[in-house]
Amino acid sequence: MFDFFKTLKRDVEVVFERDPAARSVWEVVLCYPGFHAVLGHRIAHFFYRHRLYLLARLISHISRFLTGIEIHPGAKIGKGLFIDHGSGVVIGETTEIGDNVTLYQGVTLGGTGKQKGKRHPTIGDNVVISAGAKVLGSFVVVSGSKIGAGSVVLK
Helix, strand or coil: CCHHHHHHCCCCCCHHHHHHHCCCCHHHHHHHCCHHHHHHHHHHHHHCCCHHHHHHHHHHEEEEEEEECECCCCCCEEECCECCCCCCCCEEECCCCCCCEEEEEEEEEEEECCCCCCCCCCCCCEEEEEECEEECCCEEEECCCCCCCEECCCC
């Protein structure tokens, strides 16, 4: 449980590091849909890991309804994910995201087919994926990468 709160603390800190408009912790906690989506995901992922799939999906669905950001509860997300202007962000089930990653609006981390198993990208640490980028398929985006706005990345 301590790790959960430590991770949430990092999720709040990262907003201040990357968004000069952030004024207070209360503003982030109450008014940042990207933070709300990550918080909702962390709760949903807990239930997903404990095989309570329906509850996990329900929490994920409510989070998507409230934020406009869709994160499958099976996705594995490191500390410090920052989703800025998150409308339309989609993160698929087998996606893995490292620490200190930034996603902008309209980013899709998706699959390219209907096969079972690993079908979504693995994103390294300290990656920035700009607005509207589509990263599709099962491959690794190495740590420190920057993907430009509107890019389509398939390999």
